[in-house]
Amino acid sequence: MTNAPLDLSQLALDRSPEGERSASPRRRRQWLARYLLPATILLGFLVLLVAAAGRGLMPRQEVTVVPVIVKRSVVQQAGTQLFQAPGWIEPRPTAISVAALAPGVIQELLVVEGQFVKKGEPVARLISIDAELRVEQARTSLDIRQGELEGAQAEVEAAKIRFANPVHLQAPLADARSLLAKTKTEIDKLPYLIEAAEAQLAYALDSRDGKRSAKGAVSDRVIALAESDYASANANLLELRNRKPNLQSEADALADKVQALERQLDLMVEETRQIQAAKAKLQSAAALKSEAALKLRQAELELQRNVVVAPLSGRVLRLVASPGARVMGLDSLASHSSSTVVEMYDPERLQVRVDVRLEDVPLVIQGQEVEIETASSKQVIKGRVLQSTSSANIQKNTLEVKVELLNPPVTVSPQMLVTATFLAPLTDQELQQDEATERVFVPSSLVTQGDDGASVWIVDADETAQQRRIEIGSESPDGLVEIKSGLQVTDKIISSGRDRLEQGTAVEVTGDDATMGIR
Secondary structure: OOOOOOOOOHHOOOOHHHHHHHOOHHHHHHHHHHHHHHHHOOOOOHHHHHHHHHHHHHHOEEEEEEOEEEEEEEEEOOOOEEEEEEEEEEEEOOOOEEOOOOOOEEEOOOOOOEEEEOOOEEEEOOHHHHHHHHHHHHHHHHHHHHOOOOOOOOHHHHHHHHHHHHHHHHHHHHHHHHHHHHHHHHHHHHHHHHHHHHHHHHHHHHHHHHHHHHHOOOOOOHHHHHHHHHHHHHHHHHHHHHHHHHHHHHHHHHHHHHHHHHHHHHHOHHHHHHHHHHHHHHHHHHHHHHHHHHHHHHHHHHHHEEEEEOOEEEHHHHHHHOOOEEOOOOOOOOOOOOEEEEEEOOOOOOOEEEEEHHHHHHHHHOOOEEEEEEEEEEEEEEEEEEEEEEEEEOOOOOOEEEEEOOOOOOOOOOOOEEEEEEEEOOOOOOOOOOOOEEEEEEHHHHHHEOOEEEEEEOOOOOOEEEEEEEEEEEEEHHHOEEEEEEOOOOOOEEEOOOOOOOOOOOOEEEEEEEOOOOO
């Protein structure tokens, strides 16, 4: 093994001037340790400080939160008695008021309390003499309107026949045509009459002149008779000559009359008007008859309503009115009770109004089984919780709960006192008897339903809003919904200010919302 030669140059001293000396690696490392490393640390600290300050200076959305509600309960086997409470039976949902639909005075009541009445059976009668008179009056009015309708129908038929067979226009037209033909015949005969009159005048003239020339041979009486014949023939000729203008004027007038009658026969204006007027009268008569029939129906209905009938099959709960009392019927100014005659109930539809102590109210859920005991029934009556009411009794420290009776016996009726035993409802098969469980609830109004399922907004440890996916269970009557998975008991649910939230939005919790989840 050979030894490595020694490098004596490392023992040499650098005596060159200080400005000309080169920096050694050791001095460079000292410079980095003294200056660069502290500067880097300081710079990182400043960056963190600026980031923290900047995050605090950013505007934050104000929200209120509610804590997750945790209920610790002991799961009991279905059918276990939870608690008992007193109550009383009442009709479900309410008693039925049997009202008189017509105003009047009650003549007699036909039922008693507790009596079973079938639907449509009479329960009371009113004094009906006024209604009977109104029916008779309405029938008389209907008969009158029926007569008017038949008269209007006859007028329509007559107008149609007159229009189809206008003999009343054809007869004067035929007379006018006959007179016109007669006048034309006289005009045509006039020249022959004039010619005959001229010949008669010439004969009378010759006869007169001949008798004048033989004046001594004939008597004056014959001459005078010849003079008279001549004057008569001359007058007849003059009359015939003057007759032609008059006959022509008469013929022209008759021609105009014939033309007018023919035009009237073609148009038949008056006959058309008579048909339309008769149809309008018929329509009016039919409307008046319908109105009279409607009034008769109304009067008969009022008479029928004088008998008050049961609107359903059931038992009479209470008699409200008595004979001689006045009922107001359907008068708009009447109160509800002023028309009620009796109150009824359906014996198959009964319920119990139970006074439940406030400490037992959390054990009541809708649909829960209840056992009803009463002195009028030897058997226990099955029931089911309908709902809790808002009627709380401060003195008794109770809340009213309605329980439906299932198949109630005929021996029970409203106003009977009962004892209601509330039973534990059905539970999940995975839960064991007497197992203590913690169940997580949130107000159902804070749960958002989307395409991906249900979710809620929470505030995480960095005071940012996060939308958390959850699996929901059943909803309780107090407005809370059970959360099967997705939430921890320490989570804070955002209740207000959720409208503008996005994933990771910086928020500022202004306080707890004390109104959410409390019923």
